[in-house]
Amino acid sequence: MLTITGQKYRFCDGLSRRGFLTVGGLALGGATLPQLLQAEAQQGIKRSHKAIINVFLPGGPPHQDMWDLKPNAPKEVRGEFDEISTNIPGIRIGDQFPRMAKMMDKFTVIRSMVGANGRHDAWQCQTGRGNFGNQPPGGWPSMGAVLSKLHGPAAKGVPPFVGLVPDTGHKPWGDPGTSGFLGPAHSPFLPAKAGGVKDDMKLNGINLSRLDNRRSLLTQFDQIRRDVDTKRHMEGLDAFNQQALSMLTSASFAEALDIEKEDVKVRDRYGRGHNKKQADGSHKLLDDFLMARRLVEAGARCVTLAFSRWDWHGGNFKRGREDMPMLDQALTALVEDLHQRGMDRDVSVVVWGEFGRTPTINKNAGRDHWPRVSCAALACGGMNHGQVIGATDKKAGEAVDRPVKFSEVFATLYTAMGINIQTATIPDLSGRPRYLVDEGTKPLKELIS
Numbered sequence: 001m002l003t004i005t006g007q008k009y010r011f012c013d014g015l016s017r018r019g020f021l022t023v024g025g026l027a028l029g030g031a032t033l034p035q036l037l038q039a040e041a042q043q044g045i046k047r048s049h050k051a052i053i054n055v056f057l058p059g060g061p062p063h064q065d066m067w068d069l070k071p072n073a074p075k076e077v078r079g080e081f082d083e084i085s086t087n088i089p090g091i092r093i094g095d096q097f098p099r100m101a102k103m104m105d106k107f108t109v110i111r112s113m114v115g116a117n118g119r120h121d122a123w124q125c126q127t128g129r130g131n132f133g134n135q136p137p138g139g140w141p142s143m144g145a146v147l148s149k150l151h152g153p154a155a156k157g158v159p160p161f162v163g164l165v166p167d168t169g170h171k172p173w174g175d176p177g178t179s180g181f182l183g184p185a186h187s188p189f190l191p192a193k194a195g196g197v198k199d200d201m202k203l204n205g206i207n208l209s210r211l212d213n214r215r216s217l218l219t220q221f222d223q224i225r226r227d228v229d230t231k232r233h234m235e236g237l238d239a240f241n242q243q244a245l246s247m248l249t250s251a252s253f254a255e256a257l258d259i260e261k262e263d264v265k266v267r268d269r270y271g272r273g274h275n276k277k278q279a280d281g282s283h284k285l286l287d288d289f290l291m292a293r294r295l296v297e298a299g300a301r302c303v304t305l306a307f308s309r310w311d312w313h314g315g316n317f318k319r320g321r322e323d324m325p326m327l328d329q330a331l332t333a334l335v336e337d338l339h340q341r342g343m344d345r346d347v348s349v350v351v352w353g354e355f356g357r358t359p360t361i362n363k364n365a366g367r368d369h370w371p372r373v374s375c376a377a378l379a380c381g382g383m384n385h386g387q388v389i390g391a392t393d394k395k396a397g398e399a400v401d402r403p404v405k406f407s408e409v410f411a412t413l414y415t416a417m418g419i420n421i422q423t424a425t426i427p428d429l430s431g432r433p434r435y436l437v438d439e440g441t442k443p444l445k446e447l448i449s
Helices: 033-043 098-102 123-127 143-151 196-200 214-227 237-249 251-257 264-270 287-298 316-340 406-416
Strands: 008-010 016-018 051-056 083-085 092-094 107-114 161-163 302-306 347-352 374-380 387-389 399-401 425-427 433-435
Touching: 051 123, 051 143, 051 287, 083 098, 098 316, 107 399, 107 406, 123 143, 123 406, 143 161, 143 302, 143 406, 143 425, 251 287, 264 287, 264 316, 287 302, 287 316, 316 347, 316 374, 347 406, 374 406
Parallel strands: 051 302, 051 347, 107 387, 161 302
Antiparallel strands: 008 016, 083 092, 107 374, 347 374, 425 433
């Protein structure tokens, strides 16, 4: 929802409301700046422009073919890819990631991700929570919503939470992260959803004075009243107004979304990919990685994106030869870009899927679902990189050293954002304070000094 501030209108219920223009499902704002500052002072949050880029690989990527190869395993386990050396002695990864191998000092690979619930969705990668069934009313908020609530906007006219995930045939794979019990004030702006941002952000030559159309305003106001209820959905309406007007009157956000403004050499370094939908999954648009960098540079706190479709029950190695080099190119370009621009200490990057794949290759040359263990890669954020955390057995089927839960990665990312997870809380719909991660969770000591 975008709100254009104009004249006040008196509606039939006697309430005075400002006119507004609905644009692309956007909901921003929520708390006043004094409230945010007070909350930060109380909870030990350091206010700065830190951000997180969360890259989701829908479908469950094959960990043993990417960053945890088992060259000495039987052929039906080890598959068709080889190991290669990296610039960190002793660390070896899959041969489909040569660029990553050359800059392994800037990455951390976690080979022992555990606790996947086995669901085919982005929920754990967006919330970090372990129990899907035992949620408070409204549901757990995603990482982007939490950062929107605690940190608020970092720049005028730039939403704190942006989801670059397109519509997907399997809807849970197109989940950019929801606001949960924090309400729509902290929902993501979705430029890649149906309609697209180019249409959403246009006023088509209409200036603010020409928006003074009483009938249009009444119709739109009635619509929003039908779409919301009293559970925090009308909270912060003035903040909505201010943020919405900022977006329409500030060029920074629109420019960040205009990928054509980027240097062609930079775009070529990331690669282009394509926007063709992958069956029920996401597209392979490498521009999204560059767009994520442009958005955090402009002021976004959290950007989520989804790359391709990794549910490879058949043709695992054929598809791996297509998708893994593309991921390698875009991901390393992003990390290199963040370092070159001096953003590497403030912007964290995480890459993962909902679970791993079976150790044994099936009759269709594919790998099936395997929630017991998976992998993740992290970069930047001022963390200690150039390492591997955890290990799996000789078939990459079980974590045998340093098992890591989704919530521990979230605790690490929040800590890198300057949030004290031991004290920071967010109120649910009943006003009960809720911690940001599951009880007892601590950040990974290997990454946070």
